[in-house]
Amino acid sequence: MSKSHTSLAITAARTDDGAPVYWTPEGGWSRALADAQVFADAKVAEGALGQARGQERQVCDPYTMKVSVVDGRPQPLTARERIRCEGPTTRLRRPDPPANPTHPVP
Amino acid sequence: MYQYDQYDQRIVDERAQQFRGQVERRLSGEIAESEFKPLRLQNGLYMQLHAYMLRVAIPYGLLSSKQMRSFAHICRTYDKGYGHFTTRQNLQINWPELQAIPKVLEELAGVEMHAIQTSGNCIRNTTSDQFAGVARDELEDPRPYCEIIRQWSTFHPEFAFLPRKFKIAVTGTPGDDRAAVRLHDIGIRIVEGERGERGFEILVGGGLGRTPMIAKVVRDFLPKRQLLPYLEAIMRVYNEQGRRDNKYKARIKILVDALGVEEFARRVEAEFELIKGEGLELTDSEIARVGAFFAPPPHESLPDSDAQLQALTLGSERTLGLWVRNNVIPHRVPGYCAVTVSLKEKGTPPGDVSDYQMDRLADLADNYSFGQLRATHHQNLVLADVKVADLPALHQELAACGLASANVGKLTDMICCPGLDFCALANARSIPIAEEIMQRFDDVDYLNDLGEISIKMSGCINACGHHHVGNIGILGIDKQGVEFYQLMLGGSHNNDASLGAIVGRAFAQDEIVGAIDTVLRVYLHQRSSPEERFVDTYRRIGMEPFKEALYGAN
Amino acid sequence: MELIKRGVVVEDGFKRVADDGELSSGDVLVSWARLQAEAASLLARSGRVGVRVPNDVDLEALAPYVEQLDLIAIEFPTYTDGRGYSLARRLRERHGFRGELRAVGDVLRDQLFYMRRCGFDAFELKEGKDVAGALEAFREFSVTYQGAADDPRPLFRRRGG
Numbered sequence: 001m002s003k004s005h006t007s008l009a010i011t012a013a014r015t016d017d018g019a020p021v022y023w024t025p026e027g028g029w030s031r032a033l034a035d036a037q038v039f040a041d042a043k044v045a046e047g048a049l050g051q052a053r054g055q056e057r058q059v060c061d062p063y064t065m066k067v068s069v070v071d072g073r074p075q076p077l078t079a080r081e082r083i084r085c086e087g088p089t090t091r092l093r094r095p096d097p098p099a100n101p102t103h104p105v106p
Numbered sequence: 107m108y109q110y111d112q113y114d115q116r117i118v119d120e121r122a123q124q125f126r127g128q129v130e131r132r133l134s135g136e137i138a139e140s141e142f143k144p145l146r147l148q149n150g151l152y153m154q155l156h157a158y159m160l161r162v163a164i165p166y167g168l169l170s171s172k173q174m175r176s177f178a179h180i181c182r183t184y185d186k187g188y189g190h191f192t193t194r195q196n197l198q199i200n201w202p203e204l205q206a207i208p209k210v211l212e213e214l215a216g217v218e219m220h221a222i223q224t225s226g227n228c229i230r231n232t233t234s235d236q237f238a239g240v241a242r243d244e245l246e247d248p249r250p251y252c253e254i255i256r257q258w259s260t261f262h263p264e265f266a267f268l269p270r271k272f273k274i275a276v277t278g279t280p281g282d283d284r285a286a287v288r289l290h291d292i293g294i295r296i297v298e299g300e301r302g303e304r305g306f307e308i309l310v311g312g313g314l315g316r317t318p319m320i321a322k323v324v325r326d327f328l329p330k331r332q333l334l335p336y337l338e339a340i341m342r343v344y345n346e347q348g349r350r351d352n353k354y355k356a357r358i359k360i361l362v363d364a365l366g367v368e369e370f371a372r373r374v375e376a377e378f379e380l381i382k383g384e385g386l387e388l389t390d391s392e393i394a395r396v397g398a399f400f401a402p403p404p405h406e407s408l409p410d411s412d413a414q415l416q417a418l419t420l421g422s423e424r425t426l427g428l429w430v431r432n433n434v435i436p437h438r439v440p441g442y443c444a445v446t447v448s449l450k451e452k453g454t455p456p457g458d459v460s461d462y463q464m465d466r467l468a469d470l471a472d473n474y475s476f477g478q479l480r481a482t483h484h485q486n487l488v489l490a491d492v493k494v495a496d497l498p499a500l501h502q503e504l505a506a507c508g509l510a511s512a513n514v515g516k517l518t519d520m521i522c523c524p525g526l527d528f529c530a531l532a533n534a535r536s537i538p539i540a541e542e543i544m545q546r547f548d549d550v551d552y553l554n555d556l557g558e559i560s561i562k563m564s565g566c567i568n569a570c571g572h573h574h575v576g577n578i579g580i581l582g583i584d585k586q587g588v589e590f591y592q593l594m595l596g597g598s599h600n601n602d603a604s605l606g607a608i609v610g611r612a613f614a615q616d617e618i619v620g621a622i623d624t625v626l627r628v629y630l631h632q633r634s635s636p637e638e639r640f641v642d643t644y645r646r647i648g649m650e651p652f653k654e655a656l657y658g659a660n
Numbered sequence: 661m662e663l664i665k666r667g668v669v670v671e672d673g674f675k676r677v678a679d680d681g682e683l684s685s686g687d688v689l690v691s692w693a694r695l696q697a698e699a700a701s702l703l704a705r706s707g708r709v710g711v712r713v714p715n716d717v718d719l720e721a722l723a724p725y726v727e728q729l730d731l732i733a734i735e736f737p738t739y740t741d742g743r744g745y746s747l748a749r750r751l752r753e754r755h756g757f758r759g760e761l762r763a764v765g766d767v768l769r770d771q772l773f774y775m776r777r778c779g780f781d782a783f784e785l786k787e788g789k790d791v792a793g794a795l796e797a798f799r800e801f802s803v804t805y806q807g808a809a810d811d812p813r814p815l816f817r818r819r820g821g
Contacts, residue, residue: 015132015133015139015204016133017158017201017203018158018204019156020155021313023369031443043244044551056138056139058136060139061139061153078587079153079435079526079584080532083527084155088527088537089527089538090527090537090541091454091455092186093186093188094188094451094460094463094508096462097507099507
């Protein structure tokens, strides 16, 4: 049986490309939620959030998000954070049709 | 179409340079997001869930094949190879890196395009009728006035920081409002005065969002030359008197509603009287100068083709016939027609087009429609000047690049916002619901049997997907982090504009498409004849039969 | 206090006087409330008088003083509150105010161009902002479509010239 409980992580959008990033125990940022520092104590998380907000060049608008910790790994709790973490659930681009003699691909 | 002169060009060039400087200040760390945000938001650059999103203005939806090729190049080079056409006749790219944006803006400026005022609390891209200049029922081409408004509103120094965003739409077809002018902050209808002279009817205070409202007439007839003084008067009254204490009550519709339309009109007229003499009055030469850019393309002299068009719909090639029947409308010039290219194709989010398809569409515009395309507020594209004789060939070429869906005006011709898959404001996803609808209702005979019907879907209350005015409206909501969908019925966006009503409790993600199926069954069962449209049946029988079928008798 | 005035950085010549502060000699800048309460004595002084007004000031009440004022400072409570632009145009274009029109409050570099077009000729940047760097903002655009306080003719009346 896996054990799960609710904790906090810190997330933001990366300035260079807007990608979701997560605050790591080393005081930096990672694209993977798995690397995120997990806070059981909201007060400690608030303290780290202050530190994260200091990194204004690297990221935009850091905030805390709720995560459930399943088998030691943080998991997003809401649809929004799950989609931020895992990417759009839809196919992004329609594939080109195979080239054929009457309609050559330019 | 309008072509930039040295002045227009300098403005977009200088804007691209200015934004380059602003991006450099952000990337160097000189300014933080809090200070950069208002700058990027004056230039259509949003921060979405996964990346920045850039919204490019397509003024009143009109674009050249050259501009479409530029879009293709931009999507291929700086994005993931596709773009998204929106309900406001704009194009959005979803994955640009910040340092690429100045390059994108420079490329756009090179083809007379920009992203100026595609976001922020300012006057946005003016929208219009996708069949402007070709529709048979049109009184006058609205596009010259759209262009005049575009220039007047671009970097207007007084109205860059309004209480809220501001949208203007113009139609030249008073009988069939394809520009949904009643749903805009200002709607402008070209009308005839008592002596047959042309002028404008001005409506104010329409809009969707949290508090949907239909615009009200503030001026029955405005002489053409007074267009800009009158707009300036409306804007000034709004800028000074619109609410700024609550962003949800800040649109002009709330001001008009609070004052009452008579009092609002009185204040506008008082300001107008003062502005009138200040040099903003249009000149006949300016109207003629801009108008000349929208002269019809050099059509060939051809015999009348209505019978030919009719024959195609009934011809032996069934796929072609269905497509002509649903996607093609007659033209005012004999031998020609206007073709809507549906961007609602199974397997692709509504409004999305790949870079490959953009290039092909540019070629098709060059080969079949004088090198021009139009984006519609239904998230489709239009080739407006196609020879009827060319339809079979055009259809074949569109089919070869996956753009021959014959569903214009039908159930699957949905309007759909990007939703929670992309949007930072959304509460629920819209694209997967749209896809499920496409999969479930993909039988062309069934779609044709249902006839004219619209589904409009928004992932949140901001209503980018216009759910209030869908015959069937879907609104995504969030219940403790889980996506749910409210169902609305009875909305309409045309001349008979009406707002839909919520049927009852919201549906879970795996229930909502089944609920739509139920609604359609009730309609098919209850309609008085196959000619009675969904919205008319709804207006006749009311909500109860639908409610009962959806939720049971209790 | 540094100001941008007619395109150059200058020291503010007006002394700010609090509502209960003593009126010294020289040029003074007072609140709208104080101007209304003490108009006669204020305007009878030998020094120049300026007033700082909120952006929703009753223009009818301000109008009688306009001719006698040397400076009107319009407050921008936040840069997103654009009422000051309309007020500035009314003062310049309707009431013929010829004195110094100053933008104060949340005044940032990227609004200066719009402000100048609406008739402002002096700018007190928000505290901590780079005053010299902000001067670049005036050079970013060389063409404008609209008529405004700086030139009443819209581009369509200047085009082709």
